[in-house]
Amino acid sequence: MGLPDDAKIISVDDHVIEHANVWLDRMPAKFKDEAPRIERLPDGNDAWIFEGAASGNFALNAVAGKHPREFGMDPRSYDDMRDGCHNIKSRLADMDIEGVHAQMCFPNMGGFAGSTFWKSKDPELALECVKAYNDFILDEWCAFDPGRQIPLVMVPFWDVEASVKEIERTAAKGAKSVTFLEAPHKLGLPSFHTDHWDPIFKAAEEADLPLSAHFGSGGVPLGTAPDGDMFITIALFGMNSMMAMVDLLVSPVFHKFPNLKFVLAEGGTGWMPYLLERTDYSWERHRYWCNINAEQRPSELFKDHIFGCFVSDQVGIDQRHQIGVEQILFESDYPHSDCNWPHTRKLLAEQLADVPEDEARLIVEGNARRIFNFPA
Amino acid sequence: MGLPDDAKIISVDDHVIEHANVWLDRMPAKFKDEAPRIERLPDGNDAWIFEGAASGNFALNAVAGKHPREFGMDPRSYDDMRDGCHNIKSRLADMDIEGVHAQMCFPNMGGFAGSTFWKSKDPELALECVKAYNDFILDEWCAFDPGRQIPLVMVPFWDVEASVKEIERTAAKGAKSVTFLEAPHKLGLPSFHTDHWDPIFKAAEEADLPLSAHFGSGGVPLGTAPDGDMFITIALFGMNSMMAMVDLLVSPVFHKFPNLKFVLAEGGTGWMPYLLERTDYSWERHRYWCNINAEQRPSELFKDHIFGCFVSDQVGIDQRHQIGVEQILFESDYPHSDCNWPHTRKLLAEQLADVPEDEARLIVEGNARRIFNFPA
Numbered sequence: 110m111g112l113p114d115d116a117k118i119i120s121v122d123d124h125v126i127e128h129a130n131v132w133l134d135r136m137p138a139k140f141k142d143e144a145p146r147i148e149r150l151p152d153g154n155d156a157w158i159f160e161g162a163a164s165g166n167f168a169l170n171a172v173a174g175k176h177p178r179e180f181g182m183d184p185r186s187y188d189d190m191r192d193g194c195h196n197i198k199s200r201l202a203d204m205d206i207e208g209v210h211a212q213m214c215f216p217n218m219g220g221f222a223g224s225t226f227w228k229s230k231d232p233e234l235a236l237e238c239v240k241a242y243n244d245f246i247l248d249e250w251c252a253f254d255p256g257r258q259i260p261l262v263m264v265p266f267w268d269v270e271a272s273v274k275e276i277e278r279t280a281a282k283g284a285k286s287v288t289f290l291e292a293p294h295k296l297g298l299p300s301f302h303t304d305h306w307d308p309i310f311k312a313a314e315e316a317d318l319p320l321s322a323h324f325g326s327g328g329v330p331l332g333t334a335p336d337g338d339m340f341i342t343i344a345l346f347g348m349n350s351m352m353a354m355v356d357l358l359v360s361p362v363f364h365k366f367p368n369l370k371f372v373l374a375e376g377g378t379g380w381m382p383y384l385l386e387r388t389d390y391s392w393e394r395h396r397y398w399c400n401i402n403a404e405q406r407p408s409e410l411f412k413d414h415i416f417g418c419f420v421s422d423q424v425g426i427d428q429r430h431q432i433g434v435e436q437i438l439f440e441s442d443y444p445h446s447d448c449n450w451p452h453t454r455k456l457l458a459e460q461l462a463d464v465p466e467d468e469a470r471l472i473v474e475g476n477a478r479r480i481f482n483f484p485a
Numbered sequence: 486m487g488l489p490d491d492a493k494i495i496s497v498d499d500h501v502i503e504h505a506n507v508w509l510d511r512m513p514a515k516f517k518d519e520a521p522r523i524e525r526l527p528d529g530n531d532a533w534i535f536e537g538a539a540s541g542n543f544a545l546n547a548v549a550g551k552h553p554r555e556f557g558m559d560p561r562s563y564d565d566m567r568d569g570c571h572n573i574k575s576r577l578a579d580m581d582i583e584g585v586h587a588q589m590c591f592p593n594m595g596g597f598a599g600s601t602f603w604k605s606k607d608p609e610l611a612l613e614c615v616k617a618y619n620d621f622i623l624d625e626w627c628a629f630d631p632g633r634q635i636p637l638v639m640v641p642f643w644d645v646e647a648s649v650k651e652i653e654r655t656a657a658k659g660a661k662s663v664t665f666l667e668a669p670h671k672l673g674l675p676s677f678h679t680d681h682w683d684p685i686f687k688a689a690e691e692a693d694l695p696l697s698a699h700f701g702s703g704g705v706p707l708g709t710a711p712d713g714d715m716f717i718t719i720a721l722f723g724m725n726s727m728m729a730m731v732d733l734l735v736s737p738v739f740h741k742f743p744n745l746k747f748v749l750a751e752g753g754t755g756w757m758p759y760l761l762e763r764t765d766y767s768w769e770r771h772r773y774w775c776n777i778n779a780e781q782r783p784s785e786l787f788k789d790h791i792f793g794c795f796v797s798d799q800v801g802i803d804q805r806h807q808i809g810v811e812q813i814l815f816e817s818d819y820p821h822s823d824c825n826w827p828h829t830r831k832l833l834a835e836q837l838a839d840v841p842e843d844e845a846r847l848i849v850e851g852n853a854r855r856i857f858n859f860p861a
Contacts, residue, residue: 177769177770177771177772177773177774178773180770180771180773180774292709292710294709294710294711294712294713300709300710300711300712300713301710301713302710302712302713302714303712331728333668333670333676333728333729333731333732334668334670334676334677334678334732335670335676336670336676336678336679337670337676337677337678337732337735337736338678338735338775338776338777339775340735340767340768340771340772340775340776340777341731341732341735343767343771343775344731344735344760344763344764344767344768344783345727345728345731346763347759347760347763348724348727348728351721351724352707352709352721352724353709355709355717355720355721356709356710356713356717359713359714359716359717359720360713377759377763379756379758379759379762379763380755380756380759380760382755382800383723383753383755383756383759383798383800383801384720384723384756386755386797386798386799386800387720387722387723387753387755387798388720390797391716391719391720392716392720393553394553394556394822394823395553395556395716395719395822396553396716397553397554397556398556399714399715399716399719400714400716401714401716407720421762421766422759422762422763423762424758424759424762424804424807425759428800428804431800446770446771447770
């Protein structure tokens with residue numbers, strides 16, 4: 110029972126805080142002046158400068174190692190975060206400390222799905238920014254120790270044709286997953302209920318790259334009242350993944366692409382049994398008059414297509430058989446404020462105490478290796 | 486084990502389809518012409534006429550006894566629904582058929598929380614409509630067989646002072662619960678994070694009337710993409726209750742009113758263990774910098790304040806100890822499309838097959854009697 114000592118924990122949702130030279134080192138000569146760059150502000154904080162706008166809130170995005178009493182939303186500087194946030198050598202050392210063997214990192218400045226560049230006024234510049242990030246993650250960050258970093262790339266999703274090319278280009282270089290939108294309609298783009306994204310889904314399926322949809326990748330997370338505390342949004346993060354799951358299961362996507370996978374990052378899993386039961390119950394009653402597939406139960410479609418990720422989720426672990434042990438993945442969320450660094454492995458072991466070893470192995474390692482085609 | 490044969494099932498979320506004379510029979514003389522009234526349209530459907538507008542979609546609101554193949558969103562007429570929808574004698578007969586002993590009904594034409602009258606241009610007319618409904622539910626619908634109907638009244642929530650008076654007036658006449666908004670901010674009204682509602686909460690607490698917040702009572706339910714099928718909204722109904730739960734637990738409401746109860750109707754319960762764990766986890770990490778109560782864990786506040794209701798929810802029943810057996814209530818949802826009439830008791834018994842008798846009694850009867858002060 111429990112987490113075997115020799116299990117190599119793989120976390121499928123961590124975050125790289127891009128260092129200052131990620132784009133400066135890689136952008137074509139004509140865009141040298143437009144490349145995203147770091148500037149230190151008069152108040153001592155660092156900010157990314159891109160197309161005249163400054164963004165630099167690393168705060169909740171780089172708190173590993175801090176006590177919750179120090180958490181906040183204030184912008185910070187690189188000096189005020191662990192080196193492991195942006196330095197791959199230090200990152201691997203931090204992973205050793207928390208007991209995580211390998212991980213997959215989402216972009217920070219670039220946005221969960223590359224959406225920072227979607228807002229660019231210059232499509233060519235935006236595409237070069239995407240390519241530069243992907244080359245950084247493939248050639249620098251993950252290449253440093255390929256057995257310990259799963260390469261997750263972004264696509265210029267605002268241009269379907271260019272996205273297909275970028276999938277093909279990065280897959281050839283070793284990419285293992287594509288970070289994608291959980292709710293494109295929230296950005297005013299065509300929904301999963303259209304054919305718009307089919308070429309991207311087809312390319313991802315053919316390259317065997319699961320789509321990793323981080324909660325919040327389709328616009329702002331949900332809160333309640335305008336004067337309700339930000340805490341409410343944090344507690345309700347999982348609702349974004351709930352909506353994405355039902356939206357996808359009801360859409361034609363998986364019927365058209367039977368080998369396509371969506372990994373819902375940071376949404377938790379403890380709600381999945383409830384929502385699958387509820388969705389099946391609704392399907393039994395409403396499939397006749399609703400314009401949905403009436404042949405296949407949503408919970409059947411869920412299998413092999415949708416995967417849930419958790420940082421800390423005893424309820425999900427206890428219900429692993431209702432979810433499907435093979436549908437559950439672990440995430441550390443380093444260096445974000447959900448992470449338990451440096452106690453990651455210890456706390457995970459506590460949550461897995463009553464789980465048979467073979468199932469624990471799948472959850473912490475085996476599922477990630479299978480889904481992301483990342484052999485030991 | 487299982488549902489005892491002598492347990493008297495109490496459903497805490499059903500619906501009365503108001504008959505044509507509910508308001509005509511009761512409105513003051515000066516408003517005789519303005520009282521909501523039914524008119525038969527040229528297409529054979531019935532519509533409520535109120536302040537020049539017609540509303541008459543009974544469809545998914547009155548499908549008890551129909552096969553799901555007949556479900557739809559088309560408007561219907563009174564001729565096309567079971568008599569039990571609007572006739573109390575027939576209703577009790579239908580309850581006998583489904584094996585439900587007592588029930589609590591929400592308004593239909595009036596809106597879950599009386600919101601139909603909130604839109605009125607004439608505050609005096611709106612108040613009289615509310616009072617007429619309450620007199621109907623107290624003096625006619627529930628008085629017919631008081632041991633089998635729990636009186637649920639509405640308040641003119643757009644007028645706090647009048648709401649307090651209506652709580653006092655109806656409590657004196659035997660009201661057992663007030664239907665209230667789950668998310669007043671969605672209607673553009675002050676949120677639970679303000680002091681605005683305090684007099685209403687105080688009056689409800691003093692009269693020992695739990696507030697019954699039906700999902701969707703704070704504006705439209707949540708969907709995903711505009712072109713996503715209505716089915717998505719149906720499957721995601723529970724998210725409204727999730728938001729209400731976290732919103733209330735984070736608000737000052739229960740700290741100010743330690744005996745106030747919120748019953749979240751039709752939201753299910755299977756998600757509660759996940760969301761309580763998630764909310765506590767977030768509270769552990771973010772209570773220092775967020776502007777929330779840092780003394781009491783949200784899951785502790787949940788106890789005795791928030792109650793979940795289910796039609797069919799095996800996941801919730803299986804997790805009843807994580808939720809709290811005393812926090813769970815059953816609902817039949819007659820005559821809406823979630824209901825299992827005439828098989829209500831049979832299907833409930835199947836879901837309770839592995840539950841000890843004493844716990845099953847609480848879930849189907851005891852909790853409702855205690856919470857709504859509705860003794861046998």
